[in-house]
Amino acid sequence: xxxxxxxxxxxxxxxxxxxxxxxxxxxxxxxxxxxxxxxxxxxxxxxxxxxxxxxxxxxxxxxxxxxxxxxxxxxxxxxxxxxxxxxxxxxxxxxxxxxxxxxxxxxxxxxxxxxx
Amino acid sequence: xxxxxxxxxxxxxxxxxxxxxxxxxxxxxxxxxxxxxxxxxxxxxxxxxxxxxxxxxxxxxxxxxxxxxxxxxxxxxxxxxxxxxxxxxxxxxxxxxxxxxxxxxxx
Numbered sequence: 001x002x003x004x005x006x007x008x009x010x011x012x013x014x015x016x017x018x019x020x021x022x023x024x025x026x027x028x029x030x031x032x033x034x035x036x037x038x039x040x041x042x043x044x045x046x047x048x049x050x051x052x053x054x055x056x057x058x059x060x061x062x063x064x065x066x067x068x069x070x071x072x073x074x075x076x077x078x079x080x081x082x083x084x085x086x087x088x089x090x091x092x093x094x095x096x097x098x099x100x101x102x103x104x105x106x107x108x109x110x111x112x113x114x115x116x
Numbered sequence: 117x118x119x120x121x122x123x124x125x126x127x128x129x130x131x132x133x134x135x136x137x138x139x140x141x142x143x144x145x146x147x148x149x150x151x152x153x154x155x156x157x158x159x160x161x162x163x164x165x166x167x168x169x170x171x172x173x174x175x176x177x178x179x180x181x182x183x184x185x186x187x188x189x190x191x192x193x194x195x196x197x198x199x200x201x202x203x204x205x206x207x208x209x210x211x212x213x214x215x216x217x218x219x220x221x222x223x
Contacts, residue, residue, distance in 0.1 A: 035212070045152075045160065045203055047212040061211045095159055101207040102150040104162040104171065 002026040002105050004096050009110030016086050020110050022079040022096030030054075030074040033099040036081045037106075038092035046092075049081065050099055064090075086114045118142050118206050122215035128223040133194045137218045139187045139204035148208035151180055151189045154217075155200045163202075164189060196222075 008020040022034075035050040049060045049070040058070050069082040079096050091114045097103035119142035129135050139149065147167035152160040162171045164180035167187055177192040191198055199222050204215040 044217045045154075045205070045214040047205075047214065050210075050212070059210045100165075101148060102162055102165040102205070103152075103160070104165075106159040106161070108159055 002098065004098065004105055004107035006094065006096055006107040006110035009094065009112045011113045011115065012086055013116050014087060014114055016114070017082070017084045018086065018112060019080055019082045020094050020112065022107055024077045024079065024096075024098070027098065029072075029077040034070075034072060034079045035097050035099045035103060036070060036079075037095045037097055037103065038090075039095070039109075040089070040092045043092075048094070051079070083112070086112075088114050090114050117211055118145060118209060118213055120204055120206055120213050120215040122202075122204055122218050124218060125216065126219040126221065128221045129194055130223045131194055131196060135191045135194060135220065137189045137202050137204075137220075139182075139189070139215050141185045141187075141206055141208075144184045145206045145208035147183050148206055149180075149182065149187045150205045150207065151178075152203045152205065153198075153200045154203065155197075160203065194220075 003025045005023045012018045036048040038048050051058050051070045067085045071080045093109040093111050095106050095109045097106045121140045123138050149167045151164040154160045163174050163178050168180045179190045201217045201219050203217050
């Protein structure tokens with residue numbers, strides 16, 4: 001069974017940094033693009049970033065470009081999102097997802113709260 | 117960026133009803149359109165990919181259609197577990213974008 005498990009969320013002050021992680025199992029991780037999608041409390045879904053199988057291509061939504069960095073470790077079946085210069089509007093549940101144009105499966109999400 | 121507009125934003129329906137949710141793209145996206153269901157407190161779940169392909173394990177009462185700019189998700193006979201929020205998503209171009217969601221509530 002394919003599974004994604006996020007970790008690393010928490011409370012961080014505005015301007016601070018946090019790295020969230022996603023552990024993959026049940027599929028050949030190195031064969032797929034991977035994405036991060038976030039959902040602010042009570043709001044809709046927003047795609048954040050994605051990364052090619054070998055890490056050679058990365059794309060970001062404009063609102064996080066220059067502040068967030070997506071990366072992956074294919075040897076350890078792991079996906080990461082390094083978030084710097086965090087703002088209150090980055091508060092959200094962050095989901096990782098396996099990408100084949102569509103997203104499936106999704107992890108359970110990890111909550112990042114940016115507040116003083 | 118491609119804007120995805122869903123209608124209606126919310127919908128009240130009864131068990132057994134047939135329901136249609138629509139999604140319009142701001143430019144043609146061929147069939148690069150997917151549908152998700154999100155129940156409260158849960159991660160989204162893929163229902164339909166490539167506009168009309170039913171994801172494995174999803175009940176056949178769900179179906180999708182459309183191409184270009186206009187798409188629809190149909191639930192043929194509502195069941196209690198179908199009351200949730202539904203999102204469309206385009207993967208035609210970066211940034212990948214979602215519709216704002218349609219909340220399906222029990223009448």
